Amino acid sequence: MELDEAIMRRASVRYFLEEPVSDDEITALVEAAIRAPTASGLENWLFVVFKSAEARKKIYDLIGEGMVEYYRAVNLPEDKIKKLKRGIYEEGMYRAPVYIAVFIDRRVRFLKGKEFDEVEFIWSVESAAMAIQNLMLKAVELGLGTVYIGVTNFRGIEKKVRELAGLDENYYLVGVIPVGRPKEEVKPRKRRRSFKEVVVML
Template identity: 30%
Template sequence: MRSRRSVRHFRSDPISRAMIEPLVEAARWAPSAHNAQPWRFVVLEEGEHRRELARAMAARFLADLQGDGLPEGDALMRATRAQARLSEAPAAILVCLTMQDAQVYPDAPRTAAEHAMAVQSTALAVENLLLAAHEAGLGACWLCSPLFCPEIVIRVLDLPAGWEPQAFILLGIPERSPSAPGRHPLTDILVWR
């Protein structure tokens, strides 16, 4: 676990279905609240669909950054980098969740809690996938960008009804091994009661 890193720079070697399917298999064995298994996966093969999605998301990102008052050059650089990251990675997996098998409640607080459990369960599946990729010698990077423009992702990929985009996992052979980022000391994050 300690040697896993978020890898953003990949060699151009293709990543085959035979390499991706075991990762999704590992993801589906994650624990989930009520065993609802809310995760859904979309492998974005190289091609026009992925490029179109990257362009549309980058345009939204650029507009958001401009709306935030970021200088034009900085906004354009960040949006261009985000577009390249998604369109150029050897493999990309969109992770979604669905509430299809979730428990239904008549009140808003429990409904919100059920949705939070689906998000948490899906995140556990993502962690399994990331660890399986690392074990297989692949680099991977988790991106939360679909949360900022789910309607674009749904429209461009024509996702099934009820699939909520949560994250991208970019995959490839690492170009280089990133150094370990710092971690908060245990004394800052752990309390005993």
């Protein structure tokens, strides 16, 4: 598969078949992820793979908790939230055979001194985000679907994911990525803004 094809075919997949993702596939995903650029060459990312039924159930419940918090934050009416909760808890939205949580270790840095705390943190998050994109594109090549979950970063939920991964507060969760074989045909959506609307050439 050409890179251009993988880029154009990538889309957020929210419903997955109940088929396992092999260890070889997981290895291929993470190997692709760690080829991403990393600020100062630090490679201060950590990929925690949740495969067991028990761990997946806990992650899934935390995703559901985060989604409800998100729906309330955007002021959706409770009847709409109730319908969306059905999509999660009854229809299995985001239920996947594997979840990959991507963390950064905030202790690993290049520039010393508190004046660099913010920029070092931003660089680390950017490095992990590029790794996630590599992972997602590799998933397309392997016939797998992924979706980025950011709601696990809500206060309290992020702590629970971290503790589930056996990590302390030195680690920061960048995102959780459900991985599996798509349940339905993947249909990438068109972008709302055109090339001319998002590019400034000087």
